[in-house]
Amino acid sequence: MLPGRAGDLARLQCLADGIEPVVTVVGKYNHGKSRLLNELIGDDIFAVADRRETVTLSDRVHRGVRWLDAPGLDADAGAQDDSHALQAAWRRSDIRLFVHSAKEGELDAKERSLLAELRTDAGRTKRQTLFVLSQVDQLADETELQTVASAIGAQMPGVELNAVSSTRHRKGVEGAKKLLQERSGIPALLAALDDALARVPGARAHETALLYGEIRAELAQLRAAQRQSLEALRDTQQRQRHDFSRGLKAVIDKVGGDIAAMLDALGEDHAIVPDSAKDAYAITAGKLERAHIQIAYSRACIEIDGFLAGHGVIDLPSEQHTAARSLNTVMIAVMGVSVKFRKDLRRMFCEEPGRQRMQREFGHYYERSGDRQALASLIAQTEAAMAASDKASAALDQLEERA
Known part of the structure; x- marks a missing residue:
C-alpha cells in the first residue's frame, strides 16, 4: 500500500x-x-x-x-x-x-x-x-x-x-x-x-514511535483519499443513471405522445384487413396503412436510438452477438425489426407496461455499456484498495503489538 x-x-x-x-x-x-x-x-x-x-x-x-x-x-x-x-x-x-x-x-x-x-x-x-x-x-x-x-x-x-x-x-x-x-x-x-x-535503546524507542506514527498517518491519509474517490465515483454513477433514466423517459414520453396523436387521427383500421392473392401486386389501403405505421415506428426508434447513442448504448454485449452483425444492436434486441398493426404500436409506445418495458430493458443495456462497465470496474478497484488499506492497518497494529 x-x-x-x-x-x-x-x-x-x-x-x-x-x-x-x-x-x-x-x-x-x-x-x-x-x-x-x-x-x-x-x-x-x-x-x-x-x-x-x-x-x-x-x-x-x-x-x-x-x-x-x-x-x-x-x-x-x-x-x-x-x-x-x-x-x-x-x-x-x-x-x-x-x-x-x-x-x-x-x-x-x-x-x-x-x-x-x-x-x-x-x-x-x-x-x-x-x-x-x-x-x-x-x-x-x-x-x-x-x-x-x-x-x-x-x-x-x-x-x-x-x-x-x-x-x-x-x-x-x-x-x-x-x-x-x-x-x-x-x-x-x-x-x-x-x-x-x-544511546541505542532510547534511539530505537524514538524511531519506533516515529515510524509507526508516520506510517499510520500516511495510511489514514491514503484511506481518506480512497474514501473520497469512492464517494465521488458512486455519486457519478448515481447521477449518470438518474440523468439517463430521466432523459430516456422524456424521449419515450415524447415519441409515445406523437404516436398516440397519429393513431387517434386515423380513421378506419385498414391494416388489420389481410390482403388477398389478387392484391399481391396491387396498392391497397391495408398496405398503405401498414407502411404508414412502419414509418412512424422507424421514426420513433430513430429518435430513441439517437438518445441511446449519446450515452454509449449501441452494441449488444459480446455474449449476445449473432452471426448477423446487423442484428447485434440494442435497438433490435429491445424493439425488434418492424411493426405492422396499430395495436402493436399502441402497446409498445402508448400503454404504460410497454413504456416501462422499454425503460427497464434499455436501462439494462445502459449498465452493460462500455463506459458504465469501466466505471463499475473502477469502483470495484477502489473498494478493493480500501479493503487492502484496512488490511495494511491491521497488519501494522499486529506488528506494533508484537514489538
Missing part, C-alpha cells in the same frame, strides 16, 4: 525482532572498512585483501553487538554491492561508521550525498553516524592530516572526525605498545562507540 515506506517497514520488522544493537561500516571499496572492524572487535573475523573482498553483507556478534561489514560503494558496475551497502546502512544498523580513507583527500560527490542523507536521518530517527577517517598512517605527517581534515570539514560543516589507523593499532597490540595503540585512534573510537551504544 505504501511502496515508498518499504524501507521503514523493513526497519520496523528488524526492531520488532529485538535484535542486538547493530554497528555497520559503510564507505567506498578499499578504504579499510574490514580491517577497521577487525581492530574494533579484536579478532581477524572479516576478510581483508588488497583486491575487492567483501561482496555480500557479512556480520558477526561480539560482546552483545552485531558488527556488519557492507560491500563498498561503487564496488561493481551493476550497483548490486551499492544496494547491499545501502540496505545495511538504512535497514539494519543502529550505528553507522562512515569510513573514508585519508589518502583520498576530499569526499567525492557520492560520499557527500550519502553522508548528508545519513546525517539528516540521524536528526530524524536518532540513529547515529560516526565519521571515521581511516588509514591516516598513509599520510606524510600531521600537517597533511590537518589539511585533509580541514577540506572535509569545509565540505561537511560540523562533522566530527575520528582519525584512525588500523595498522598502527595492530602493531601496538602485537608489540604491547600502549602509546602506539593510543595514537592509532582506535581506543578513542571504541569509547565513542560505547557512548553511542548506550
Whole structure:
C-alpha cells in the first residue's frame, strides 16, 4: 500500500525482532572498512585483501553487538554491492561508521550525498553516524592530516572526525605498545562507540514511535483519499443513471405522445384487413396503412436510438452477438425489426407496461455499456484498495503489538 515506506517497514520488522544493537561500516571499496572492524572487535573475523573482498553483507556478534561489514560503494558496475551497502546502512544498523580513507583527500560527490542523507536521518530517527577517517598512517605527517581534515570539514560543516589507523593499532597490540595503540585512534573510537551504544535503546524507542506514527498517518491519509474517490465515483454513477433514466423517459414520453396523436387521427383500421392473392401486386389501403405505421415506428426508434447513442448504448454485449452483425444492436434486441398493426404500436409506445418495458430493458443495456462497465470496474478497484488499506492497518497494529 505504501511502496515508498518499504524501507521503514523493513526497519520496523528488524526492531520488532529485538535484535542486538547493530554497528555497520559503510564507505567506498578499499578504504579499510574490514580491517577497521577487525581492530574494533579484536579478532581477524572479516576478510581483508588488497583486491575487492567483501561482496555480500557479512556480520558477526561480539560482546552483545552485531558488527556488519557492507560491500563498498561503487564496488561493481551493476550497483548490486551499492544496494547491499545501502540496505545495511538504512535497514539494519543502529550505528553507522562512515569510513573514508585519508589518502583520498576530499569526499567525492557520492560520499557527500550519502553522508548528508545519513546525517539528516540521524536528526530524524536518532540513529547515529560516526565519521571515521581511516588509514591516516598513509599520510606524510600531521600537517597533511590537518589539511585533509580541514577540506572535509569545509565540505561537511560540523562533522566530527575520528582519525584512525588500523595498522598502527595492530602493531601496538602485537608489540604491547600502549602509546602506539593510543595514537592509532582506535581506543578513542571504541569509547565513542560505547557512548553511542548506550544511546541505542532510547534511539530505537524514538524511531519506533516515529515510524509507526508516520506510517499510520500516511495510511489514514491514503484511506481518506480512497474514501473520497469512492464517494465521488458512486455519486457519478448515481447521477449518470438518474440523468439517463430521466432523459430516456422524456424521449419515450415524447415519441409515445406523437404516436398516440397519429393513431387517434386515423380513421378506419385498414391494416388489420389481410390482403388477398389478387392484391399481391396491387396498392391497397391495408398496405398503405401498414407502411404508414412502419414509418412512424422507424421514426420513433430513430429518435430513441439517437438518445441511446449519446450515452454509449449501441452494441449488444459480446455474449449476445449473432452471426448477423446487423442484428447485434440494442435497438433490435429491445424493439425488434418492424411493426405492422396499430395495436402493436399502441402497446409498445402508448400503454404504460410497454413504456416501462422499454425503460427497464434499455436501462439494462445502459449498465452493460462500455463506459458504465469501466466505471463499475473502477469502483470495484477502489473498494478493493480500501479493503487492502484496512488490511495494511491491521497488519501494522499486529506488528506494533508484537514489538
